[in-house]
Amino acid sequence: MPSSTKSFKVFINYNYCKNCGICSWICPVNAIIEESFGKPVVPDHEKCTGCLQCERMCPDFAINVIEINS
Ligand code: SF4
Ligand code: SF4
Numbered sequence: 462m463p464s465s466t467k468s469f470k471v472f473i474n475y476n477y478c479k480n481c482g483i484c485s486w487i488c489p490v491n492a493i494i495e496e497s498f499g500k501p502v503v504p505d506h507e508k509c510t511g512c513l514q515c516e517r518m519c520p521d522f523a524i525n526v527i528e529i530n531s
Pocket of ligand 2: 489493509510511512516
């Protein structure tokens with residue numbers, strides 16, 4: 462389990478994103494969900510545990526997960 466003092470923010474570069482759906486499919490906590498036309502969005506960044514699976518799996522290097530010190 463990640464430390465409760467850590468929080469994360471998920472940045473998606475829509476200039477690179479091809480709406481493939483891998484990130485929302487792989488996210489274990491459903492922090493990334495698909496909007497209309499498969500566009501990935503993160504409505505609640507607090508859900509993100511910082512596992513980085515989305516960042517690693519995105520074929521277009523469109524995701525950047527940043528740890529925010531609180
Ligand atoms: S995995 Fe990457 S390219 Fe695919 S929907 Fe997510 S951000 Fe877009
Ligand atoms: S880092 Fe992990 S928990 Fe956070 S959005 Fe990506 S896949 Fe989901």
